[in-house]
Amino acid sequence: MSVIFHIDVNSAYLSWTAAEQLKNGAKRDLRQIPSIIGGDQKSRHGVVLAKSIPAKKYGIRTGEPVVNAFRKCPGLVMEPPDHKLYRQYSDRLMDFLREYTRVGTARGQEEYTASIEQVSVDECYVDVTEFVKRYSSPVDGAMEIKNEVCRRYGYTVNVGISSNKLLAKMASDFEKPNKVHTLFPEEIQVKMWPLPVSELYMAGHSSVEILQKLDIHTIGDLARMDPKLIELHLKSHGRKLWEFANGIGSDVVEAEPAEAKGIGNSTTLSQDAVSEEEAKEVLRVLAASVGRRLRRAGQKAKMLSVEIKYHTFESVSHQRQLGRATNQDQDIYEEAKVLFRELWDGTPVRLLGIRSSKLVQEDEPEQLSLFDPQFQPDPKREKLNQALAKVREKYGDRIVRKGMS
Template sequence: MEEWQNHRKILHIDMDAFYAAVEQRDHPALLGKPVIVGGKPNSRGVVSAASYEARKFGIHSAMPMTEAFRRCPQAAFLPVNMQKYQEASDRIHEIFLSYTPLVEPLSLDEAFLDVTRSTALFGFAQDIAVLIKQRIRQELGLTASVGLAPNKFLAKIASDLQKPDGFVVVPPDKVQEFLDPLAVERVWGVGIKTAEQLHELRVRTVKDLRALDESALSKRFGVMGKQLYELARGIDNRSVETDRMAKSVGRETTFPSDIADVDVLEKELLKLAVDVGRRLRKHALRAKTITLKARYPDFRTLSRSSTLPQATDLDDLIYHEACSLLRELSMNQPLRLIGITLNNLTDQTEQLTLFDEPQKDMGNLTKVIDQVNAKYGKNSITRARLL
């Protein structure tokens, strides 16, 4: 372990087929069988998660449900149960925090952990990783894949190499040996177009990329050239950000059949506004910019945005603003999808004036409703219009 003494010890922990794994855990009859989370097979939604048994049929996230059904009609098709997945994620996060306060969540099912200073209490970083994997399995009945490395970039790649239930360690003195054989597409920022340009330069692996000097990369790829140069050498100095704030909060729904009735669309907007408002309040955030997304049957997608004078986390304000944006759209065609996204987020509470007292009262009422729903179930108290 001598080579680790002067280096950070970063874990990237990624749950295996998270949504599908939670469903298999809760329905033992589905263990070992293909499971697809996302809704009914004949719906117009997309796959949110697929078990490893389903992935053998080429099914992956964001694939249309109809295509997933065509490839694997014998699979179990289940609706998304976000509340259940959030509860599992919260418990996993508690396990992380019992070993280090330096946790950076990336989503419900993955996070970075800096355990550099935790070794004084819990032993080697490898031991901490094993303990976390064991506790996730024992306490939640789920499996996680882990990468341990001197930085976030390497840890992220490592966690993905031996899924499911993998554990890959990249010691500081083995970084180049680890990186060189990998396909260049493994490097952060190398998407389809960048990969095509690199292939034109006869760059297929990280080792090929490392053969190019920084000036040549910067000339071809601009600012990204420096990043490619450093990542090819395993250089990534970013810290684990414990106060990482979400950039946006959004929710959308694809209808089983196209909808032209404005009253029905507004009811759907109310559902979405309640959901995103609840998520804002859970993370003590407010939003100033509200964006409405609408998709027509021909897949033409439009968006309209509005910025409020003050940031809010109130469902009613979000809803009424979204309805105003809906009325700006051309309704000469029905809609197949509608969504609300909140941007320009802040965790600062703005000072209310005397004229804002009704908003303060509504905020207090909303907090009480959130507390009741958290204790007794998501929809214990709901809007009459949504019944």
């Protein structure tokens, strides 16, 4: 059985800002006072990005306008976001985890390094199946990692433990901060099923409203329902939620080599996208950008993923292995649309992103199916794609659009 940790930094932006300030001689710890990470109220970043536990006691919520937070707590301390700093702290954490989970054989001739799948700047999955064999239990290994992060870097993390990624993620979201929790399949009915269905991974506001109309209020209610009924109301996303409610998830931690992490692009929207048509226009532009960057690098992608950040600041992503490697804008766009439809729950979208991975050299030979027309060379299509790419390169991604999509 696999053992997987989901490691999540507690209030990352605020914690990392506080840790850096203390390292530079600050007398106060932002985490101990009512404080937030926010931005210019005139921009899209004029919202609360992270909050301290004392700020939470005033009813301050992540994602609400900064001006509202100050009404609730006039003495609130606000610091601006520093994404360069956050990336540095994130990289240090990933490097630490790779080194700390390294396992040698008895003779020291071979080495095992845990697979790490980073899913955002402040969270990752780690396959620790081999690593935890040196401990009496996985909890002991998780506690050691959690405590060592705090000792070395001055901030805390939560660690969720299970045999698949979904349950490890759910476990890490239990009581915070600075905690270790397990959620193995045999613990689902006791630990997960009594929770409100809104706490299920990927259950957004719109989905929860529909489920509640079906008299589904807890995760257990959903798990015991006929999945066909859920699909009738929420389509493929409903089936996915039903699977999650029953603890069904992947146990494969998909680590990427450092030299092939992929090429991607994302954008924060000036106004939340509330329809598929609005989202598709953004995806088209992003696909053109990713395609152009792949071609410039002389590479093609074998995998694509789409990221959605909702207006609530909840982030979700979905990826797909491609039938053939590509760096063509239209191919990327078509795949991105499918991924978006499978992922989106109808909630207003604040950010969209497309990322390519499993990159190969553009001139690498590929095996095409003799029977699948999708994979047959099409000289006319290739010439059209090349012409469109040149036009977009010169005049911008938005200059050419298809009439139908």
